[in-house]
Amino acid sequence: MDQTSPHPDEPGPPAKEFAGGDSRTRILDAAEELFAGGGYAATPTSLIAKLAKVPKGLLFHYFPRKIDVLVALVDERTLVEEGREVEAVPGDAARTLSRLARRLPLRASPAMRRILFREADTHGSVRERLGRLNGELIGRSRFALELALPGARGDRARLEVAAATFAAVLLYQENLCQLTGHQIDADAVADLIAHSLA
Amino acid sequence: MDQTSPHPDEPGPPAKEFAGGDSRTRILDAAEELFAGGGYAATPTSLIAKLAKVPKGLLFHYFPRKIDVLVALVDERTLVEEGREVEAVPGDAARTLSRLARRLPLRASPAMRRILFREADTHGSVRERLGRLNGELIGRSRFALELALPGARGDRARLEVAAATFAAVLLYQENLCQLTGHQIDADAVADLIAHSLA
Amino acid sequence: MDQTSPHPDEPGPPAKEFAGGDSRTRILDAAEELFAGGGYAATPTSLIAKLAKVPKGLLFHYFPRKIDVLVALVDERTLVEEGREVEAVPGDAARTLSRLARRLPLRASPAMRRILFREADTHGSVRERLGRLNGELIGRSRFALELALPGARGDRARLEVAAATFAAVLLYQENLCQLTGHQIDADAVADLIAHSLA
Amino acid sequence: MDQTSPHPDEPGPPAKEFAGGDSRTRILDAAEELFAGGGYAATPTSLIAKLAKVPKGLLFHYFPRKIDVLVALVDERTLVEEGREVEAVPGDAARTLSRLARRLPLRASPAMRRILFREADTHGSVRERLGRLNGELIGRSRFALELALPGARGDRARLEVAAATFAAVLLYQENLCQLTGHQIDADAVADLIAHSLA
DNA sequence: TATGAATGAGCGTTCATTCAT
DNA sequence: AATGAATGAACGCTCATTCAT
Structure with a gap:
């Protein structure tokens, strides 16, 4: 994550960073780290959820299929x-x-x-x-x-x-x-x- | 894959290429094709066995762990x-x-x-x-x-x-x-x- | 389903059929269609809500448990x-x-x-x-x-x-x-x- | 199960009824009972396996998809x-x-x-x-x-x-x-x- | 009344691996 | 060497239901 990606700890107006939006960001943060480390196929969704500290089901609320996490990452963070x-x-x-x-x-x-x-x-x-x-x-x-x-x-x-x-x-x-x-x-x-x- | 690709310059008689040895070769052939196509992590051992037309157990006789197939491939075919x-x-x-x-x-x-x-x-x-x-x-x-x-x-x-x-x-x-x-x-x-x- | 099917002989003014009440009706409409098509057990509440165009939570406001939708359907529409x-x-x-x-x-x-x-x-x-x-x-x-x-x-x-x-x-x-x-x-x-x- | 279905306790030659075949029969027995009782959709495969006293994975060894259990039941037992x-x-x-x-x-x-x-x-x-x-x-x-x-x-x-x-x-x-x-x-x-x- | 994020148990299924024969 | 049944942990995903707003 560089200076352009949406990080909650970034300075600036912290608006809209509460409630629902936070979980989604944390999921993407976790996935980014894990996919980079071990690869997409070898990273279980359960691990993403655990690292993101969200319940497993919530991951699928935001990303209906595992692949959608990767796609969102590429879409939004490159x-x-x-x-x-x-x-x-x-x-x-x-x-x-x-x-x-x-x-x-x-x-x-x-x-x-x-x-x-x-x-x-x-x-x-x-x-x-x-x-x-x-x-x-x-x-x-x-x-x-x-x-x-x-x-x-x-x-x-x-x-x-x-x-x-x-x-x-x-x-x-x-x-x-x-x-x-x-x-x-x-x-x-x-x-x-x-x-x-x- | 076939007899011409891996080691065309290898000297020596092509003995032991019948019976039992054949299974091992067919397993590696299948794995080579599947790993190249879908990737190692996404290729189940059962599919390798099926494509190689050997029973699943035999694969683990030759390669006790899945990773051993990949290692053998790299060792023997590159x-x-x-x-x-x-x-x-x-x-x-x-x-x-x-x-x-x-x-x-x-x-x-x-x-x-x-x-x-x-x-x-x-x-x-x-x-x-x-x-x-x-x-x-x-x-x-x-x-x-x-x-x-x-x-x-x-x-x-x-x-x-x-x-x-x-x-x-x-x-x-x-x-x-x-x-x-x-x-x-x-x-x-x-x-x-x-x-x-x- | 429509205004002609369930109780054509029911007397009384058709009042309360706007605003909030509409949601309940649409939920039952959707459930009727889906239960008939795929069966009760195979129909998720989320799909009912989607077809009814109501948020998922509202469904459970009217029908605290999934089975209540079926019961209401049978009670009110047969x-x-x-x-x-x-x-x-x-x-x-x-x-x-x-x-x-x-x-x-x-x-x-x-x-x-x-x-x-x-x-x-x-x-x-x-x-x-x-x-x-x-x-x-x-x-x-x-x-x-x-x-x-x-x-x-x-x-x-x-x-x-x-x-x-x-x-x-x-x-x-x-x-x-x-x-x-x-x-x-x-x-x-x-x-x-x-x-x-x- | 009537007199025509394959039961291990049936009199007659008990041949071939050992080893693998027994598990398959027990799975079908369990499924028959549970599907009749609660319906196909409401019966989890895990319950079938438990009642049949086989590990869950074995069920999918014989019947790759849940529906195959029902199909086999209809094919073989009616x-x-x-x-x-x-x-x-x-x-x-x-x-x-x-x-x-x-x-x-x-x-x-x-x-x-x-x-x-x-x-x-x-x-x-x-x-x-x-x-x-x-x-x-x-x-x-x-x-x-x-x-x-x-x-x-x-x-x-x-x-x-x-x-x-x-x-x-x-x-x-x-x-x-x-x-x-x-x-x-x-x-x-x-x-x-x-x-x-x- | 309305909303959708949150929750977690449980589902069908996969799969590497073991083992008895 | 060969076979395929057996095993169970783990996986991606579903879903009824709850809850804060």
């Missing part, structure tokens, strides 16, 4: 920002890409990020969100490079490949690094790609 | 080739990497490849194998580039980044492409990287 | 007419019974009739109502035959049997015909019975 | 005898029908008979069986009357009505009598019908 302006540094592809890497168009907690990759295989709505993120990453990389290197120096195809490569590296960083234990330095990759386009 | 020679094309980093992409150091059926990525989150032995693949990809890429570009032209660090990037793209190609629907052309990436090292 | 005069055609037992068949002493919608037979096994109040209907049918048949055939031609016992037979056929027609798909023509049976008493 | 010869008493329709009433073409325990009527509303396979019984009763009654009264005295239509009436009375006797508390004497009805055909 946001792929689309079409935002890219901050390009004219003439400097490397720094432009670096900035991009620092501000991924994904508003989601670390837990939600894990869920996004973990459950993409199994559940369409999650896969769709991941696909959207991928597309956005490619689009932004392409756009950023176009801005940084306005002269069509290097044909478009090469620029496209560069964008796809950078997107691949960013997703790799988000996902596989944790699994494989191999780190990758996005800044260095940005530099590499910039060189190749020079 | 092989990360280590330290093999890389076919480098001296002076041509692009073609060298392309060759690498064409012959991944992973001997495994498409189904086993899916399993490798799918279950890496949950099961240590799978994760270890995936990590090994990642390491091998990086190592080979590095080695290939060293061979192709013997002059330490471009510092080592840059070469390291290039290797890691290429490895990331290859894994992305193996895994995320299916999920996100975005293809990536490894040859073009090879070309890109070669340029950046020129 | 009426076994007792002791009404039978229109006999003197000397013509066949036509007399035919008339009886055409005007059963049961004021209830088709749905309520199904409920009456369906739930008789399980719930005493329903069984009692069905028993009452049966008794009334026998009584009327007996009385009709006595009127039609005033000379005690044929002993009383035979007349009693004829009445019971006709009642059985009428109930069979109401209930089993739908289940078994075999129709029976009450007029023809009336004719048959009249012959046997001649 | 038999509508079809096409058997009718013992007619030539010239005596009354006694012929009486004999028919005494030997219904239904082999089933009293409990199964209740189930047949109780659950006919809800479950197709039960309804089919009941419909078959109804058809057989009509067919036999017709055939018996044809045999007893070979001269086409009384047109065929009348004979058909007589058959249907008698069948209706027999089913009424089996089912509704218990619910309504009104008895009907099949012999007397047979007599009545015979008179009407004379």
Whole structure:
């Protein structure tokens, strides 16, 4: 959970955070934690309820089927920002890409990020969100490079490949690094790609 | 799956492939298909037994616990080739990497490849194998580039980044492409990287 | 169900049929439809509330227990007419019974009739109502035959049997015909019975 | 359970009645009793298992879904005898029908008979069986009357009505009598019908 | 009267695993 | 090695009912 997700302990007006709404939030909080930790299939609804400190039946009041919890999580707690302006540094592809890497168009907690990759295989709505993120990453990389290197120096195809490569590296960083234990330095990759386009 | 996929280069007589041994193989065949399709957690042992056409009890004779099936699958049906020679094309980093992409150091059926990525989150032995693949990809890429570009032209660090990037793209190609629907052309990436090292 | 079915002969102003009272009626309407369709046990109160478009809690305001809905339905929407005069055609037992068949002493919608037979096994109040209907049918048949055939031609016992037979056929027609798909023509049976008493 | 159903305590060769088969029988025994008593919908599988003294899971080993228990019961423990010869008493329709009433073409325990009527509303396979019984009763009654009264005295239509009436009375006797508390004497009805055909 | 969140026992079902043969 | 009945804990889910507002 990052600064954008609805947390009851967040500062600001605590309005409407009592009564019914609270339980639903606590259920999602618990599910987020557990799905990220053990995976959707291996997490029993009873455990979600226990962690959320709500009776089991209430979970199904808000989410008629278990899968609805996951869908709600993805719907409400991940946001792929689309079409935002890219901050390009004219003439400097490397720094432009670096900035991009620092501000991924994904508003989601670390837990939600894990869920996004973990459950993409199994559940369409999650896969769709991941696909959207991928597309956005490619689009932004392409756009950023176009801005940084306005002269069509290097044909478009090469620029496209560069964008796809950078997107691949960013997703790799988000996902596989944790699994494989191999780190990758996005800044260095940005530099590499910039060189190749020079 | 079939006799051609797992270890085509394995020497030795194919003995013991009749009678009893057959059941074990059929169990693994079935599990491979089902784990790839629906995931380990969502596949009941009873379904494996049914698809393998063996009685349920026999499955537990060969694999006392369900997880042992997955472990056996990874142990016996994936092989990360280590330290093999890389076919480098001296002076041509692009073609060298392309060759690498064409012959991944992973001997495994498409189904086993899916399993490798799918279950890496949950099961240590799978994760270890995936990590090994990642390491091998990086190592080979590095080695290939060293061979192709013997002059330490471009510092080592840059070469390291290039290797890691290429490895990331290859894994992305193996895994995320299916999920996100975005293809990536490894040859073009090879070309890109070669340029950046020129 | 609608304003014509339950008690078309009930006198009195139709007052109180707005506002709050409406909810109660809609609940009973919904329950009638659902109990007839799927049976009492298989119909959740939540579904009744949904079909009635009332909140779940309100249902329990009017009917503290689920069974009360069924009891109210039977109480308020079935009426076994007792002791009404039978229109006999003197000397013509066949036509007399035919008339009886055409005007059963049961004021209830088709749905309520199904409920009456369906739930008789399980719930005493329903069984009692069905028993009452049966008794009334026998009584009327007996009385009709006595009127039609005033000379005690044929002993009383035979007349009693004829009445019971006709009642059985009428109930069979109401209930089993739908289940078994075999129709029976009450007029023809009336004719048959009249012959046997001649 | 009547003399035809498979009971372990039945005399005769006790072969194959050990091991697994016993549990299945005990489950059906328990279900028969409970379904007859409280109805299918109101009988939890856990109660069946408890009464049968088997673990709950075993019930689902033999009957994957609850409804399969009911279907098996109807399939294996009711038999509508079809096409058997009718013992007619030539010239005596009354006694012929009486004999028919005494030997219904239904082999089933009293409990199964209740189930047949109780659950006919809800479950197709039960309804089919009941419909078959109804058809057989009509067919036999017709055939018996044809045999007893070979001269086409009384047109065929009348004979058909007589058959249907008698069948209706027999089913009424089996089912509704218990619910309504009104008895009907099949012999007397047979007599009545015979008179009407004379 | 009206509302829907809350509650928890219980349901049908699944499933990994054991075991006697 | 082979078999499938047996076991019981746990699962996702349902549901009548309660309750605070």
